[in-house]
Amino acid sequence: GAVVSQHPSWVICKSGTSVKIECRSLDFQATTMFWYRQFPKQSLMLMATSNEGSKATYEQGVEKDKFLINHASLTLSTLTVTSAHPEDSSFYICSALQVGRSQPQHFGDGTRLSIL
């Protein structure tokens, strides 16, 4: 149980393209989802907290206009990297908290984003 699906798993696109990443909780409802970015051989850096039906809360230094987050339902959150550039290339991972529970977070498989 508590499966989180992330799509796509890998995407390569040209600089200037906008890319949407989906995070779905498959067998549970999630009021809160989190988005992380991980550069090679580095830790997971929290980008934003996404709450169903409300605006996302961004961590300091993360551009909200660059990384658009939508959490329109209890099972889906999306991250859109707008006008992506090579420096946005990274591994993006989402996690979800089950409704009514404070822990643990259930992680998706991640999306490897490569911007040419």
Add this chain to the structure above:
Amino acid sequence: GENVEQHPSTLSVQEGDSAVIKCTYSDSASNYFPWYKQELGKRPQLIIDIRSNVGEKKDQRIAVTLNKTAKHFSLHITETQPEDSAVYFCAASIGNTGNQFYFGTGTSLTVIP
């Protein structure tokens, strides 16, 4: 926000030996401390966690200890096996203010057969 430091960044041990990874945190309000194992290009997997009302927790070969006064917690792996080789991350979370995780910098563990 919370600041989590993790040491060492790399650790090599002989198969069968023990491995210890240490983390410190800055925010005394943190009350939940999970440990994750991550293999290259894969999702982090929860291996053990501890809440602030407990000082130690054990699950077979894995144990975690927490010292709230000193604001540090440690992961202990005994009788290490080659399949324990991975990157391990600690994290700290303040459960009643959004449940965000702040991860440590990671420890790359290599178990030498």
